[in-house]
Amino acid sequence: MSEIKVIDPVPDFTKFDSRLYLGMDVGGTKIRTALVGEDGTIYAFLKEKTPRDCEPEVTIQAIETSIHALLEYFLLPQNRITAIGIAIPGVVEPQSGDVVVTPNMNLTGIPLGKRLSAHFGIPVFLGNDGNLGTLGETWLGAARSSRNSVGIFVGTGVGSGIVIDGKLWTGAGHGAGEIGHIVVQTPAMGWKARLGNLLPESVVTEKVPDFPVCGCGNVGCLETFASRTAMEHEIQEALKLGVQSCIPELCEGDVSLIKAGTLAKALKANDPLVTVIVHYTAEVLAYACLTVRHLIDPEVIVLGGGVMEACHRYFMPIIEKITEADRLPAAPSQRRIVLSQLGDDAVVLGAVALARSGMNYGENPAEDVKPDSSRPKFVWNETLGVMNVGSKVFDSDFFVDEQGETFLRTETDGKIHRSELKSFVDEQISQIIIGVKGAEEAQKLKVTEKAIDFLTLKGIFVRVCPMEEAAEVMNCTTQPTVGVFFIK
Ligand SMILES: [Zn+2]
Incomplete structure (x- = not known):
């Protein structure tokens, strides 16, 4: 049995x-x-290896053992748990709680x-892992300020999910949100x-x-062109x-598995x-994001999964460039493509969101969002030519760090x-926003060669934009972002 990881501070459950x-994320x-x-606070978790090459009974027992272990560790009686949410890598029938198919287990x-x-005598709710990852990100992660989102998780395969108006969209036969299997070629x-003749x-x-x-079993699916596999x-x-390539050396000669x-x-x-x-994969994913946009036009597309987490600095600028070059017009909106914020926690939190809504406690995860109020709000006042950041007003150049703290520029x-x-x-930091007053100021802006090298080496994406847009990006971004503002 693996160790239980306790996240402090744990309340005294007897008085709580x-x-x-x-x-649960059964992978x-x-x-x-x-x-x-x-409220989505994770108190503790337990990681266990999935038994391989065995009867389904052995897998079910491993799931039961994990649940027992966690309850016993905190001396929690079974009836203390309101409900269990479980994410499965496959198609499930949420009403009956039956697994329809799990291709890889x-x-x-x-x-x-x-x-x-x-x-256990506890209500159990089942969902698809990509769907629940998206639900988790919409409840408490990168899409938490939106009601419509699509998650794309690039790992061994490509998992995904669609949330519309705060609820999972699973389609007529619970087969929706399989972006990994949309035909891209x-x-x-x-x-x-x-x-012929x-x-x-x-x-x-x-x-x-x-x-x-x-x-x-199909051909032409997205995940056959853009996944770790x-x-x-x-x-x-x-x-x-x-x-x-240096890959054989990094894999110590065995390239059968490239992590x-x-x-x-x-x-x-x-x-x-x-x-x-990587460039090829990023381009394929960017076009998949465009497809998603043209089909659903969600407020947020969340990109996550192992490949994205490891290589996002290389993926994101390519994906942004291609999606921003989209020629099909749409009304101006604040839609955006962002990195996952919850990582591995997205799926277990989505499973809890599903269990909560199954019990009718928190019908709609998007409605009980925790707003990120720690960062001050940016408002550009065009008439006065000043930037308001929270309660501060800037009429001269300043920069802002990741925590939203502002400093006057000395250069x-x-x-x-x-x-x-x-x-x-x-x-x-994944991006730096440079706010300028207009096109003329943008032309005059000089970033020294050494500064460019510094940003390139760190894989930081540079975005120069007019003040109003820069303020909007600072307010909406969910990525680690800093800003420099040329007010004077
Ligand atoms: Zn497929």
């Missing part, structure tokens, strides 16, 4: 009368169980909800090839594309073709092969120097 839930390799309060056809609620034979012999026709088969296959094939962390290391070492593959030569950046930009 608020509702408690268990959120192909790990079972993660969390003890969670009504052995729970297909198991009435898991009924089994566990009979065993059609296997249909081209029209010229079909004309009708064309003069001199015309060369394209062959039927030879696509990899997806884990779902897809990147692994592409790198393996390139290595076989004789392309040089997301290894890809990140190779990127950091400027490995040309991995850089090309007066109109340039951004490395020394200045070093004072408030650290490893955690």
